[in-house]
Amino acid sequence: TPAKSIKSRCPNEQESVQKRTFTKWINSHLAKRNPPLEINDLFEDIKDGVKLLALLEVLSGQRLPSEQGRQLKRIHWVSNIGTALKFLEGRRSVYRGSPIKLVNINATDIADGRPSIVLGLMWTIILYFQIEELTSNLPALQALSNSASSVDSMASSETASPPMKRKVVTKFQGNAKRALLRWVQCTATKRLGIEVKDFGSSWRTGVAFHSVIYAIRPDLVDMELVKRRSNRENLEEAFTVAENELGIPRLLDPEDVDVDKPDEKSIMTYVAQFLKHYPDPHQSETDGQQEEVLNSSLNVFVQREERKVLRELKAWLDQLERDILRAQGAEGNLSDKYQAFKNFRVQYEVRKKQVESLLQPVHRDGKLSVDQAVVKQSWDQVSVRLLDWHIHLDKSLPGPLGVIGAWLHRAELALREDIPIQQAHEETANIIHRKLEQHKHRIIGELATLPGRTKVSGKLANIICELDNIVTLAVS
Secondary structure, eight states: OHHHHHHHHOHHHHHHHHHHHHHHHHHHHHTTSSSOOOOSSHHHHTTTSHHHHHHHHHHHOOOOOOOOSTTOOHHHHHHHHHHHHHHHHTSBOTTTOSBOOOTTOOHHHHHTTOHHHHHHHHHHHHIIIIIIHHHTTSHHHHHHHHHHHHHHHHHTOTTOOGGGOOOOOOHHHHHHHHHHHHHHIIIIIGGGTOOOOSSSGGGTTSHHHHHHHHHHOGGGOOHHHHHHSOHHHHHHHHHHHHHHHHOOOOOOOHHHHSSSSOOHHHHHHHHHGGGGGSSOTTOOHHHHHHHHHHHHHHHHHHHHHHHHHHHHHHHHHHHHHHHHHHHHHSOOOHHHHHHHHHHHHHHHHHHHHHHHHHTSOOSTTSOOOHHHHHHHHHHHHHHHHHHHHHHHHHHTSSTHHHHHHHHHHHHHHHHHSOOOOOSSHHHHHHHHHHHHHHHHHHHHHHHTTSTTHHHHHHHHHHHHHHHHHHHHHHHO
């Protein structure tokens, strides 16, 4: 109906749904505290930071310092909230491995009870302490999100060539959301022929909620009956059964979900609770077989996602090589060409660690997969292109600089030659030193015929002195 459409598009209504959902979620955890606490009005009750710290204590199992008392002043509120924010920023994301970032969230805004900031903070806590921690315990899904993490970080570079450019989501939220959706698809909906593409409209009919319950306890759901009932009836039944039979707190109401655009964050918060019940730690042998099938399905997803990542990387490398060749042949002075080379070199270096991680052998015998081998070949080609371009540019420098540039590259190529690594590091260092000495005498001979050789030779002596220092360090 038009009224429902207006409701689903209204930002204030979405805010109200999140406020109700997050409040119920918080209270379900504060009830475990001794003595228990309760939030009535989220935006007001969070202001002094006392219940916020209590929530973090319950979730983390750690004790946090707190200013308490009936006569707390604003300075105490800000202090408590600051303690909570500092604690959160000290935690590390399971997926990213880096500290949680609280963007545009500060203590004074929470103390003022600003709705958008309070909801943003609560969502961060829910993502970290519930959705991320629970999904990361599923091994195959963790691998899936880790492989996707590499793509997200690669896609985020502003200097990327066109094939790799795409919308970048927050990696923390993107991975947790992706993992949770994969879990729903693999455990529940695909088995029953139900399509769930998101955490919005896919849940409106209530069938998806029932499919998740069915995956945990098939005896609780009659899927044929579910398909004949109305949206509201299905939603009411699903929330009631989940609460009474599985002990899952009822965070949503049917009217929150039966709208054109249900709130994604609220649905994710609710659905993530089911992860605690699947798989059942007291599963039977049959359940164990089902779990084995699930892990097999998840591994297929992982491998498919990794192949997709590698093929996108291959496309990006091919485009990068074409761009390099085009730039090399373009008109322009030496300064412009050096700048163009530098830009490509930056792209190359940004990708280097990410590519190395993607090219870790997947087979026990240390061999690469076919997709990895293809990517490695393209990566090596780009590396050679850049090195050749660099050599050409250095040789093009005027006068003695060009000679020095050519010599340095010859020295580098000589050092790249196969050098037998001796058991004694001193022997290896001596081999390297002899190679450098050979090139040193050759370049000094070439410079002797050039004008201004005294000044140039003096600078070269400094370079060679530095090289000698490096070799001395290697020997020691």
